[in-house]
Amino acid sequence: MTAAQWLLVIAWLGITAYALLGGADFGGGFWDALAGGPQRGSAQRGLIEHAIGPVWEANHVWLIFVLVLFWTCFPLVFASVASTLYIPLTLAAFGIIARGAAFAFRKASTELWQLRLFGGAFALSSILTPFFLGTVAGGVASGRVPLGITRGHIVESWLNPTSILGGLLAVGTTAYLAAVYLTADARRHGSVELAETFRRRGLAAAVVTGLLVLGGVAVLRADAPRLYAGLTGRALPVAALSALAGVVSVVLLIKRRYVLVRITAALAVAAVLWGWAVAQYPVLLPPGGTVSRTAAEPGVLRATLATTIVGLLLLVPSLIWLFALFQTQRPTR
Numbered sequence: 598m599t600a601a602q603w604l605l606v607i608a609w610l611g612i613t614a615y616a617l618l619g620g621a622d623f624g625g626g627f628w629d630a631l632a633g634g635p636q637r638g639s640a641q642r643g644l645i646e647h648a649i650g651p652v653w654e655a656n657h658v659w660l661i662f663v664l665v666l667f668w669t670c671f672p673l674v675f676a677s678v679a680s681t682l683y684i685p686l687t688l689a690a691f692g693i694i695a696r697g698a699a700f701a702f703r704k705a706s707t708e709l710w711q712l713r714l715f716g717g718a719f720a721l722s723s724i725l726t727p728f729f730l731g732t733v734a735g736g737v738a739s740g741r742v743p744l745g746i747t748r749g750h751i752v753e754s755w756l757n758p759t760s761i762l763g764g765l766l767a768v769g770t771t772a773y774l775a776a777v778y779l780t781a782d783a784r785r786h787g788s789v790e791l792a793e794t795f796r797r798r799g800l801a802a803a804v805v806t807g808l809l810v811l812g813g814v815a816v817l818r819a820d821a822p823r824l825y826a827g828l829t830g831r832a833l834p835v836a837a838l839s840a841l842a843g844v845v846s847v848v849l850l851i852k853r854r855y856v857l858v859r860i861t862a863a864l865a866v867a868a869v870l871w872g873w874a875v876a877q878y879p880v881l882l883p884p885g886g887t888v889s890r891t892a893a894e895p896g897v898l899r900a901t902l903a904t905t906i907v908g909l910l911l912l913v914p915s916l917i918w919l920f921a922l923f924q925t926q927r928p929t930r
Contacts (some may be wrong), residue, residue, distance in 0.1 A: 600898035624775025626723020659861035681749035685729040692726030712896040731767030735760030739821040740883035758820040769806035827876025839868030
């Protein structure tokens with residue numbers, strides 16, 4: 598494999614990590630919105646805050662990592678996406694900022710109106726941010742982002758059937774992951790009632806997301822035929838793996854196997870991302886923006902690959918240790 602191919606694989610691993618970890622944080626905000634009033638929803642929000650609090654900033658490292666890699670290694674792709682899809686990207690950036698600020702301010706608030714204001718901002722931004730990120734993915738996947746600065750339509754590139762599908766799937770999968778992760782957290786902390794609450798929500802999210810995927814097949818066939826052909830062709834085994842992992846996850850949730858279901862749920866979501874990658878490779882921006890055409894100079898790629906490997910050797914163990922430490926603590930309320 599060339600340096601560009603290795604860096605693309607590493608970048609996609611970063612996207613996967615952000616979807617599985619940062620995505621679950623967004624999903625926590627989704628369930629925060631549905632927790633109920635201050636009294637009834639207190640236990641659920643306490644568990645969500647405990648799960649998100651120590652790691653939500655660390656999880657955004659993967660987003661920054663991916664952006665820097667594409668900016669450095671595939672500058673034409675980065676410039677094309679940023680200049681065409683700047684509206685949803687800007688809205689997603691505002692959502693990330695608003696979500697972090699609201700999460701921090703709510704923890705320090707004591708007045709009811711403040712709790713409602715910051716709680717509402719946290720929940721709303723947790724839903725809208727993954728939606729806008731999903732529309733960006735849909736715009737790229739459907740071939741609506743041509744190579745070049747501002748060559749794509751600034752509205753139709755992200756307001757189209759495939760982008761809307763991508764946004765809804767992003768919200769659905771983040772809610773699903775959060776519910777699955779929170780079931781194990783609740784049981785570990787001795788709350789059978791909370792575990793049952795999030796188990797039911799995980800099953801509901803799995804059903805809704807599954808229906809979206811099934812309906813999305815028709816959307817992709819009509820609106821993104823190249824992607825549809827790839828998914829039903831060489832990427833079909835990966836898509837089948839996602840479907841199988843999703844079914845197994847539902848069975849494990851029904852059987853209350855909360856630790857194992859974390860693995861299968863993550864696999865189901867990760868396989869969706871890698872199915873897209875396999876279906877579209879070697880094209881980054883359809884139809885002609887291939888890896889070789891859009892990659893930076895070989896010297897830049899080799900230097901970036903070397904520094905990236907060193908950085909990951911330092912970063913990944915640190916993050917694993919962070920997660921391990923906070924998986925043993927109990928919620929404060």
